[in-house]
Structure formats: structure tokens, C-alpha cells
Amino acid sequence: MNQRSYDILIAGGGMAGASLALALRGYRGRIAVLDQQFATQAPAPLDVRSTALNAGSRRFFESLGLWQRVSEFAAPIRHIHVSDRGHFGAARLHAEEYALSALGYVAENHHLHALLAESLAAADNIASVDATVTGVGDDDSGDSLKVFAGDRAFQTRLLVVAAGARAALAARLGLRSRERSYAQAAIVANVMVARPREGVAFERFTETGPVALLPLGDARYAVVMTVAEAQRDTLLRCSDCDFLQRLQAAFGWRLGRFKRVGQRAAFPLSLVQTQCQIARRSVLVGNAARTLHPVAGQGLNLALRDVAELARLLHSERGMRDPGCAALLEEFAVRRRADQRSTTATTDLLVKTFGSRFAPVVVARNAGLIAMDLLPPLRHWFARRSMGLGARSPMTGLGGTP
Numbered sequence: 001m002n003q004r005s006y007d008i009l010i011a012g013g014g015m016a017g018a019s020l021a022l023a024l025r026g027y028r029g030r031i032a033v034l035d036q037q038f039a040t041q042a043p044a045p046l047d048v049r050s051t052a053l054n055a056g057s058r059r060f061f062e063s064l065g066l067w068q069r070v071s072e073f074a075a076p077i078r079h080i081h082v083s084d085r086g087h088f089g090a091a092r093l094h095a096e097e098y099a100l101s102a103l104g105y106v107a108e109n110h111h112l113h114a115l116l117a118e119s120l121a122a123a124d125n126i127a128s129v130d131a132t133v134t135g136v137g138d139d140d141s142g143d144s145l146k147v148f149a150g151d152r153a154f155q156t157r158l159l160v161v162a163a164g165a166r167a168a169l170a171a172r173l174g175l176r177s178r179e180r181s182y183a184q185a186a187i188v189a190n191v192m193v194a195r196p197r198e199g200v201a202f203e204r205f206t207e208t209g210p211v212a213l214l215p216l217g218d219a220r221y222a223v224v225m226t227v228a229e230a231q232r233d234t235l236l237r238c239s240d241c242d243f244l245q246r247l248q249a250a251f252g253w254r255l256g257r258f259k260r261v262g263q264r265a266a267f268p269l270s271l272v273q274t275q276c277q278i279a280r281r282s283v284l285v286g287n288a289a290r291t292l293h294p295v296a297g298q299g300l301n302l303a304l305r306d307v308a309e310l311a312r313l314l315h316s317e318r319g320m321r322d323p324g325c326a327a328l329l330e331e332f333a334v335r336r337r338a339d340q341r342s343t344t345a346t347t348d349l350l351v352k353t354f355g356s357r358f359a360p361v362v363v364a365r366n367a368g369l370i371a372m373d374l375l376p377p378l379r380h381w382f383a384r385r386s387m388g389l390g391a392r393s394p395m396t397g398l399g400g401t402p
Contacts, residue, residue, distance in 0.1 A: 006030045008314070008323050009147055009156035011133045011169060013037060015051075015109075016286025016303045017162030018116040021126050022064050023311035028320055032127040032156075033120065034149060035163075048263045049188050050222035051112060052077070052201070052214055052297035054104040057304050066119060073111040075217040076102035078199035084354065085206045085250065102199070104297075106214040106222060133163070136172045136282075144324070145281050158324035159282040160310070170288060173279040182269040182351060184209050185232040186294055187225040189264045190216065191247070194256030203296070205354035206250045210295045213251065221255070223247065224294050232266050269293055271348055278333050281324035285310065290340070292347045295354075302343050309336055 008024065010017045013035030021033050053061075053074065061067040080093040080103060095103045120128055131149035139146050139155060147154040161169050170177060196219040204211045209226025216222055225247060227235060235243060244258040251258075272291040277284050286303040313319050313328050322328070353364075 004032075004152075005144075005155040006032045006127075007156070008032075008158045008160065009034065009154055010160045010162055011035075011147070012161065012163030012286070012288065013117070013120070013128065014162065014286065015112060015116060015300060016288075016307055017160070018120050019060070019064075019304060020160060020162065020285060020307045020311060022066070022116065022119055022123065023060075023307060024314060025064075025123050025125065027125065027314060029125075029323065030127075031125055032129050032154065034129045034131045034133055034147075034154075036130060036132045048190060048265050049109045050190075050214060050216065051107050051109055051300050052104050053107055054297075054301045055100055055102070057301050058102075058105065060304050060308050063308075064119075066115065069115055070105070070107060070112070074105035074107040075215050076199050077104040077106060077201045077215065078102050079197075080201050080203065081254075082203045083205070085204055085252070104201075106201070106216055108216065108222070133161075133169055136169070138280075143322075156324075157281060157322060158314075161282065161284045161288045162286045163288055170274060170284060173282050175274055175276055175279055175284065177272055177274040179270050179272045182271065182293060183229050184226050184269045184293075185229050186267045186269055187223070187227060187232070187235050187264060188267070189223050189225075189243075190262040191221050191223050191244070191258050192219050192260040193221055194219075194259055196221070196255060202251070202254065204251055207357070208250075209351075209355065211247070211250050212294070212297070213255065214297075219259075223261075225250065226269065226294070229268070236264055236266050271344070273344065276333075277336075278329040280326070281329075283310065283329055283332065290344065292344060293351050295350050296347060298343050298347055302340065305339060306336055 007029030008027070008031045010021055010031070010033045013021075013033045017033060017035070021031060024031055053070075058067060061070050078095045078101075081090065082092075083090040093103060095101060120126060129149075131152060133147055133149055135148035136159065137146040137148070144155050144157050145159050147156055147159060161173070163169060196215070199215060201215060202211075202213040204213075208228055208231065210224075211226065212224040214222040214224075225235070235246065238246075240261050243264065244261055247261075248258050270291060271293065274284055274289050277289050285306050287299075289306070290302075292299045292302070310332055313332055314323050318325065318328055
């Protein structure tokens with residue numbers, strides 16, 4: 001069995017894994033990214049999903065020297081309108097209040113994936129290996145791990161698990177996760193509208209879940225429509241006309257008539273949390289560590305804050321000496337714990353609060369929206385958290401800029 005040795009091995013070349021690898025371009029050591037997608041020669045089917053990148057994630061991509069390329073296809077969000085269907089409560093956020101050109105940006109996933117893959121291929125110290133990790137074992141010396149991918153074996157001082165298929169590999173490392181289904185599905189699609197509002201994103205809470213419309217430029221919007229699981233197949237299989245009518249009824253007429261819809265896809269929604277993010281010479285990031293409800297669009301932004309903090313520690317003198325040492329991994333877990341817990345709890349609370357039909361909860365949440373709209377300190381606190389610009393933001397000063 002052939003065995004190759006690396007300082008850092010990243011299992012998973014999706015957005016979190018590829019972003020971490022690119023943040024480590026200046027690392028003095030051997031790095032490999034393992035992902036089965038590297039073996040695929042034909043282009044993948046068009047991904048209809050889009051990602052909302054907040055202002056903190058923009059700083060992350062700036063630190064990698066990639067933001068100029070991202071800005072070529074990412075549409076700015078300058079205003080956010082939050083409302084509760086059938087009630088008066090609403091809140092509005094504006095970029096100019098924070099001296100920013102935008103609160104965030106909307107990037108179609110297939111564009112972002114392509115840019116990350118292209119940048120990864122051009123990185124001199126990063127090997128892209130078309131393989132999927134199938135097993136993990138201890139090395140006799142205790143200074144590294146053995147990682148197996150079919151009939152191939154790798155030796156690494158640090159294993160970063162960034163693969164979406166988190167359960168099997170995390171379990172091999174002794175890391176257990178808890179999953180709680182929301183009994184909901186996200187229907188995603190792109191739509192054309194009659195009256196686009198440039199730079200305005202909408203989050204509208206309805207009886208079946210939130211409906212987000214994110215501007216893609218021109219008259220196109222990315223839709224994330226949360227529905228009960230029982231409605232998923234109906235909304236996937238119905239005619240375009242029927243789907244647009246259902247979307248119109250849920251969202252309203254702020255963008256005029258919905259005129260056209262593209263390909264639709266559906267994804268089950270659950271809250272998944274790994275009880276511990278680190279093990280011996282290994283760490284989980286991205287969807288391998290946790291999966292959040294898409295409300296407020298915090299999933300990838302939280303993952304990139306994890307990636308930024310891990311990259312910062314690995315670029316330190318201690319990380320250069322031994323990237324998988326227990327003290328470094330424990331420091332990473334401690335530094336990221338508060339942000340992870342608060343973001344997860346806030347996202348989960350939004351789902352529960354705006355999904356409730358209990359009258360006192362309905363009154364309270366609408367009073368909260370009105371208060372946020374009228375009270376600048378409350379609005380500014382919420383906005384800065386949503387933008388990933390907290391007091392201890394890890395998004396600047398990385399060592400991966402080419």
C-alpha cells in the first residue's frame with residue numbers, strides 16, 4: 001500500500017475545506033485536500049443554490065486576495081427587510097448606517113465553487129487528491145494519524161474533516177453528533193420578478209417557515225422557501241405557474257409579480273451539532289461540525305469564521321512546529337465556542353419563535369421587530385452580529401494572501 005506523508009490533510013474540498021486550504025497557502029509544510037470531486041472530469045450539474053456572504057466573510061476573502069474575483073459575480077445587499085406575514089411588525093437594516101458599501105453579498109454556489117477550485121489548483125504547496133477518506137487509525141509514533149482512502153494510505157500530523165458526510169468519519173474519530181429535525185424542507189430556486197429593488201434582500205416569516213429572497217442582479221432573485229416536509233414533493237413537482245402562485249401568496253407583492261422560475265431543488269432541514277469539535281490530531285469544520293437552519297443565512301459565514309481562526313493558529317510559530325498538537329486544537333475550540341453557541345442558539349430561537357402560532361409569542365415577536373426598527377442600539381447590535389463583525393472577529397490578518 002502506497003503511503004504519502006503530509007503536515008495537514010483536509011478531508012473535503014467543498015467551500016469550507018477549499019477555503020481553509022487557500023488560507024494556508026503561506027504555510028511552511030505539505031498540505032493535501034482529499035475529495036472525490038477531483039476525479040470528476042465532466043462539469044457538475046448547475047447548482048441552483050446561492051450563498052449570502054456577510055461583511056465578515058468579505059474580509060476573509062479579501063485576506064486571501066480573492067475578493068476582487070468574488071465581486072465579479074456576487075450581488076451586493078445594501079438593505080434588508082424583515083417582516084412577519086399577516087402582522088405589522090417589520091425591521092429594516094441599511095448599509096449606510098454602518099459606513100459600509102453593503103451589508104452582505106449573494107453569490108451563486110456554482111460560481112463560488114469554480115473560483116475556489118481554480119485557486120486551489122494554482123496553489124503550489126497544496127495537493128488535490130481525488131479520493132474519499134474511508135478510515136482513520138493511530139500511527140505507532142503518536143505524532144501523526146494514518147488516513148485511509150480505499151487502497152491508499154496517508155500519514156498526517158493534522159486531519160481536518162470538512163466533508164459534508166460528517167457522521168461516519170467523525171464517528172471513527174470518536175466524535176458524536178446530535179441531530180434534531182425541524183420537520184421542514186428548503187425549496188431553492190431562482191426567479192424573475194416584475195419590479196426588482198436593487199440591493200434589497202427580504203426575509204419574510206410565514207406560517208410554514210421563512211421565505212428569503214436574495215438579489216442576484218438585474219431582475220433575478222434567489223429564493224429559499226421553507227415548507228413543511230409534507231409539502232416538499234408537491235412544490236417540487238407542481239407546474240411553474242402553480243409554484244409561482246404559491247410563492248406569491250407566501251411572500252406578497254413587494255417585488256411585483258413573480259414571472260419565471262428556474263430549476264427547483266429541495267433539502268431537508270435539521271440542526272446538527274457535534275458534541276466536541278476536536279479529537280487527537282483532528283478537528284471538524286463546516287458542515288462536518290454543525291448544520292444550521294438557513295434562516296438568517298449564517299451557516300457558511302460561521303464556518304468561515306472557524307476556518308479563519310484555525311488558519312490563524314496554524315500560521316503561528318506553534319502551528320508551524322506541530323499543527324496537530326493538543327494545545328493548539330484546544331485553544332481553537334475555546335476561542336470559537338462562544339460564537340458557535342450563540343449563533344446556533346440564535347438561529348434555532350428564530351425558527352422556534354417565528355414558527356409559533358401561540359398568541360403571546362406572536363405579539364412578542366412583532367413587538368421585537370418594531371423595537372429593532374425604532375431603536376438604533378438594538379438594531380446595530382443585531383446587524384453587527386449578522387454581519388460577522390463582533391468584537392473578536394477572526395476574519396482579518398491571515399497568512400494566505402498570494
